[in-house]
Amino acid sequence: MIEPLARPDQSVVIVGAGLAGLRAAEAVREAGFPGRVVLVGEEAHEPYDRPPLSKAVLQEEGHERGIALSPEGALAGLGVELRLGRRAVAIDRKAREVELADGERIAYDRLVLATGSRVRALDILPPGAAGVHYLRGLDDALALRAALKTGGRLAVVGGGVIGMEVAASARALGCECVVIEAGPRLMARAAAPAVSTFLHKRHLAEGVDVRLGVTVAAAEPSASPGAWRLRLSSGETIEAQAVVVGVGVSPNIDLARDCGLEVRPEGVVVDGFGATSDPAVYAAGEVALHLNDLYGRHDRQETWAHAAAHGQHVGEALVSPTQAYRQPPSYWSDQYDINLQVTGLATGDTDVVRGDPALGRFLVFHLAGGRIEGVSAVNAVRELRTAKRLIGACPADLEALADPARELKIEA
Template identity: 40%
Template sequence: MDTEQTFVIVGAGLAGAKAAEALRTEGFPGRIVLLGQEPERPYERPPLSKDYLQGKSERGTIYVHPKSWYADHGVDLRTSTTVTAIDPSTHRVTLAVGDPVTYDKLLLATGASPRQLSVPGADRHRVYHLRRIEDCEQLKFAFTTASRVVIVGAGWIGLEVAAAARAAGLEVIVLERGELPLLHVLGREAAELFARLHRNHGVDLRLGARVAKITGDDPRQATGVQLEDGSRIEADLVVVGVGAVPNTALAEAAGLVVDNGVVVDEHLRSSDPDIYAAGDVANAFHLMLGEHNRIEHWFNALSQPAVAARSMLGVDAAYDEVPYFYSDQYELGMEYSGHVAPGGCDEVVFRGDKDALECIVFWLKDQRVLAGMNVNVWDQTDTIKALVRSGQPVDTAALADTGTPLADVLAAAGTRTAQ
């Protein structure tokens, strides 16, 4: 490997930092330039809506590496640095301030940004989104001065913020356009668990609610929400959690193929052979699923960079990890392994006591496990992932029976296949 080669990573979040780490682990001797728009060194985002938001963990715990790690490993980390253009023809990255950087290989790890609420008043003061550490700090402070919060959107971020707000003693109203929270992700049976959980903790969960505008007596300050049915809800602050959009502007301007993210193959290589993408911005072909997917979860940002790094080094590597994410809300902790497209399953199997929130939920198609979510049931993730990866029909009665170990269900599926 040429020690004079320069690999540039655009985006200094978890994916960018892990890619730099993987390049050094794989023995890359050249120059690594890690460019981040935020003033902070790379950090992990899940704590921003979980423990750190609730004050249960210290700021120092969120960072990917110690401060000295980048210099110690020869990584040229540049924070507060905005990339304005990428020119594949000259292999050059243009910066808002400073000289351009020339690359041999480039990784896009630009992540995603919160989706904005397209209603009047959405830009008022005290309307919050949660993506960056500065957002979290502002929201933590706002919790200390408010008594009532309206949360628009009952996705993972919205529900985790609701749990944090209730822990802070706030009155919480959650507005969700759909019939249930997380309906498009979990389906009706499992979504009902989360609706009941939040209502049991005093959340005013309003379903089928459509926001018409953010209201306020002061032209700049939000003091509530008006719904399309004309009703008004007063609040001290509004939190918007209606999804995220991939940060693809640089890729589009560079002429890369973009479709709900930067389109990459199983090696995480884009339409340009010297440009790769990983994390929230990557719409990657998944060998196990047999399709492209862009998955906005911590595990992808953690795991994809190692594959991208090896591919950049010319090693034949492919990303085929079983999709995974987790959430913590009140006393509920869950892990989800697998992937189910909306309407993609024909059976849902519960194993355990769903009323006590100690169960595993399985989504199946033709008796094959597509995904499993363990709720307050631990040390089962590896077996759930193996069931998903096997792609073999299972005995659904045994799957539901807590007296039958999951490992036995998996082994039986393999035995039937071999016969």
């Protein structure tokens, strides 16, 4: 491992002014680094929170004014130099310099790549085409909100977390909404079957037209501007005034790959302290295929909690590396008045439902090989606090686990 940072003549450059990049910058300072810290972001906005983009920002005019991740002036107070609206285009590892699109070169002793992800695009519904929306950044959310305000029918391609949150927001705004999902159930990657079923029923009850097991075979603009005619693999045709595509993201690994760092399609490979194959270059947050010491394997997470925790961990590791990264994955989603919280694995080889989904409030324990590896909580944040402590336990009595009348106990 490279020597930790300590001197005032040293500098840290962080590329990516999202949650992970911001937390890394703050942590470097909190750990006492006295040198230069530069945070470079290609978006023109100061670091902001993405989760509201598919929820309150779509539903409520002006909500975007309250999503800054850092109070005004706080970064300047920490002595963090912000370069916003500036894209890093190359890394010269020999000279230890980052090059920005406008030609500026910034020298670093340590570089942190916190470049996050970008949306996966469909060729037949290209980003930038009138009436086609992808949702990653604030500007995307504002454009989508403007389109939803005009009403009509919204087609959501992809029944993942973002797609279903957008569907709920569209209904809240009174838009008709159809969801087109290729898989056999909603949110299959992020949620257990019991949770998918619960959410599916609620979306139907809210008037969302959910089509499972179908893809968009062809798409063509309709006569009215921004509207589309989608031909589904089932042969049906859907007319929509606007289309949102939410078919996943891919990590922004280009900078790392182009300068010869070890990357895989799943992300920039880093150790338990965030170091890449070059000990002077680190990666944090959603872009990092990171070693999670809790499981002893590499993983990439697309969640707020991970971006925050990993960004902070990597920032600290630059100055005072103590422990390798150890965090269970976790995320939440809000759809209508439903709050879903997932800690650990989101699905197991056996899922035990505790409580009655029909009552709108339940837990699901996810077991793998007899061990509880994760818990999902639907409108049950309080119960989740106790349930989380059971992660790692091997319950002998699954009936007791499923019965909300019986106490949740950690067995010896």
